[in-house]
Structures are given as C-alpha cells and as structure tokens.
Amino acid sequence: MQKLGEFKLPQFFNYPPYFTLQPVKETREKQVQLWKELILDYCRTQKIFIIGLEEEFPLFSNPVIERSLSHEGREAFLSALVSEGRAEWMDKGHRKCLILWHRIQDWADIILQYVKDNGLEDSVVTIEEIRSGTESQGTELYGIDRTILNRALKLLEQKGKLVIFKGTSADDEGVKFSV
Amino acid sequence: MREYRQELAGSFPRFECSNGSRNAGSFVKECKAKEMVMLAQKMRQKLLSGSNSQTNAGDEEMGSKEEMQDWLLSVGIISPVTKESAGALYHQQLSRQNWRNNQPIDVYCLFNRARGTELISPDDLLQACSLWEKFDVPVVLGKFDSGVMVIQKKSHSDEQVFAKIKIIATKPETLLAGISASDAAMTLGVAPAMAKEHLLSAESKGLLCRDVSPDGFRFYINLFPEIDHHDMHLLKDHGVYAS
Numbered sequence: 099m100q101k102l103g104e105f106k107l108p109q110f111f112n113y114p115p116y117f118t119l120q121p122v123k124e125t126r127e128k129q130v131q132l133w134k135e136l137i138l139d140y141c142r143t144q145k146i147f148i149i150g151l152e153e154e155f156p157l158f159s160n161p162v163i164e165r166s167l168s169h170e171g172r173e174a175f176l177s178a179l180v181s182e183g184r185a186e187w188m189d190k191g192h193r194k195c196l197i198l199w200h201r202i203q204d205w206a207d208i209i210l211q212y213v214k215d216n217g218l219e220d221s222v223v224t225i226e227e228i229r230s231g232t233e234s235q236g237t238e239l240y241g242i243d244r245t246i247l248n249r250a251l252k253l254l255e256q257k258g259k260l261v262i263f264k265g266t267s268a269d270d271e272g273v274k275f276s277v
Numbered sequence: 278m279r280e281y282r283q284e285l286a287g288s289f290p291r292f293e294c295s296n297g298s299r300n301a302g303s304f305v306k307e308c309k310a311k312e313m314v315m316l317a318q319k320m321r322q323k324l325l326s327g328s329n330s331q332t333n334a335g336d337e338e339m340g341s342k343e344e345m346q347d348w349l350l351s352v353g354i355i356s357p358v359t360k361e362s363a364g365a366l367y368h369q370q371l372s373r374q375n376w377r378n379n380q381p382i383d384v385y386c387l388f389n390r391a392r393g394t395e396l397i398s399p400d401d402l403l404q405a406c407s408l409w410e411k412f413d414v415p416v417v418l419g420k421f422d423s424g425v426m427v428i429q430k431k432s433h434s435d436e437q438v439f440a441k442i443k444i445i446a447t448k449p450e451t452l453l454a455g456i457s458a459s460d461a462a463m464t465l466g467v468a469p470a471m472a473k474e475h476l477l478s479a480e481s482k483g484l485l486c487r488d489v490s491p492d493g494f495r496f497y498i499n500l501f502p503e504i505d506h507h508d509m510h511l512l513k514d515h516g517v518y519a520s
Contacts, residue, residue: 112457113497113500114488114490114495114497115486115487115488115497115499115500115501117488117490118486118487118488118489118490120486120487120501121457121480122480122483122486124483125483125486125501128501128502128504129501132501132504148308164490164492165488194434196468225496276508
C-alpha cells in the first residue's frame, strides 16, 4: 500500500485523471468529494492545520505517476471545503487555507472534555499549557494550531464557560474555567 | 485549398462568354482556345509546384491538386499530370474520402466537383441531409457538442463508436497509460480530429475522463463512479491502480 509518511494512500491516488480538474459535471462532483475527504483525512492524521497553495503539499503530487494538481485544481478543492465550513481562506489572495478537520464547535467540545478529564472545572491554565502540557499529550489538543485554539476558546467564553485573560506575554495568556 | 477555390472562382469572370454564360461547358465550346490554354497552363503550374509538399501540409495541397485535376478533366483539358495519375487519382480520392470521414465541407466539394457545372450551395447540402432519413438513405448528419457536423454511415452510430471506445479504454495498456486522439484515430480508423470529437463526446457521457499533463491530453475509462468514497481502500476490478 502506498504511503505518504504513515498515511495510507487510497488506490485511486494512482489514477491519473484524479489529478486533472474534470470538466464534466457529474465526474467533477465525485472528484471534488474524493479530494475533500482525502484532504481532511490526511490533515487530521498528520495534524496539519494550514495548507499553502504555493508551497509543496505532498498530497497534491504523486511522483509515482508523475502527476500534480494544478493551482486551479488545488483552489477548486480547497474552496469546496471552505463552502462546506471545513476550511477558511486566511487571505484574500487564497494563498493560505486554514483546515478545520474539526469544526471550531467540535474543538470547543474537545476542550470541555479535556477540562472534565483533568478536573480543571474551576482552574486556571495557560493557553500554551492546553496545547503542549502533559495533560494534553496523547489527545487531539496536543499541538493544536494557536489560531484555532483561540477561536474555540473565544466561542466558549461567549457561552460563559471560561474567561480569557492576558498575561505579560503571549506565553502567559490564560483561561479560567467555569465549567 | 480555399485559395485555390477562390482563384478558380475569381478566374471565371475573365472568361465570360458572349452569351453571358460562365459555366465550364460553355467555356469549352465558345471561348477562345488561347484563353483556355493560358488558364490550363496556369493550373498545371500550380499542380506541378504542389508535388514537392511534405506529408502534413501535403494533405491539404494534395486535396486541391486532385480537385483541380478533376476540374480540368471535366472541361476536357488533359494535362500530362492528369493523364499519368488518373487511375491513382480516383483511388486516392476514395481513400481520402474514407480518411477524411466526410465532414460536410468535403462532401460539398466532392459533390460539386462531380456535378461539374450545376453547383449546389452549402445550404442545399444541409437541407438534403435532413431529407435522407425520409428517403431511407443509410446516412445521417451528426452534430458534436463543439458544433462540428459530420456525415456518417448509419452503421456508424454513437453507440457503436462508444462501444469500440469502451473496449479500447479497458485494455490493460490503456488502463495504465490512457489513450490520446491519435491513438484512437488509428484504432477507430478515423482522422485524429474526428477521433478527438468522439473521445470528447464519450467524456461528456461519463464514459471517459481526461488526464492533462506534460505528457499531453489523454483519456482514461471513467472510474470515478466506481470509487466508493466510504471505503477508499477497497480493491475493485481495475486493481491496476493499487501499488
């Protein structure tokens, strides 16, 4: 089975037309669906949060069959993810895309679970601890993208589950939970 | 070829005869021999200069050369070129007819050449096409999405061509490398332009899909419908894509 690092690639990854943006509507729809799923799957397992369209993204090329997705193709498939709320463009020029293999709401739920699992219901923790502390090791929170974490925390703040406060530096930013 | 036709058309007024008629038959009977010889010599020169063409450009040139030979024959002018190649000429025409797969423009030219003096207009031909079915003529006028129109034998229906394409596209070598328009042209026995139209047509019906790369423009059998997105690693019939 062909792999990209530890990631098991699907068989159709070796099918050349997969890398050409298909013009026929029905064919295109299927192609888009497959690419959306593959991108989310790959990003989740590899913990990738941002895709730069002009950078080398291993999923967009297959050296075995010597095919690469064109820029147009990359933008088309990422835009499809954006339309579905599973990604966001980070700039107007569509050069960087934030991948939400968990939606922000899902991340918020994961944080609440982390709080419960570690008895942090009334505690104070730094934001950096949430993403790199010992308690988060082995969980999906470990290594989470800071932008996404902040968005999820803001969402929880709006719901009254916590309060965010600034410290003396970025490393000191913290939250007090009231779960 | 267009230039030759324009030139042919353009040269007619110079030979307008006393009774005002311009057709070739009248030329032979009523125009001065001298003018006819001048015209014939001019045509011969064109024919002879066309004989050194290369293959690709030569096809176009060959067409007009044969047309002119035919025109000369029809007005009774025999030139050494015509006399020598008369037998080969018609054989070439026939094979060219098959090779050219009968786009209306070709049929129109051939028909007019055959009729000689009483020419038909392109509209006449198109109208005639619509009457074929009525009179049970085993020929149909097909139209591609691109707008290209083609005259085909009834046996050359879309389904038959698609069936052929499907067979080609599911061969092991095609599953691996796809098929280009020129590959298809050879296998289907049609001109590359025509083969491309067939491939594009098959694509639009969901039978094929395209692969555009530095290697060129190729088509593969469409496997997208067969890929189960819930079970992306399941081995299916076309397991050649596994690695």
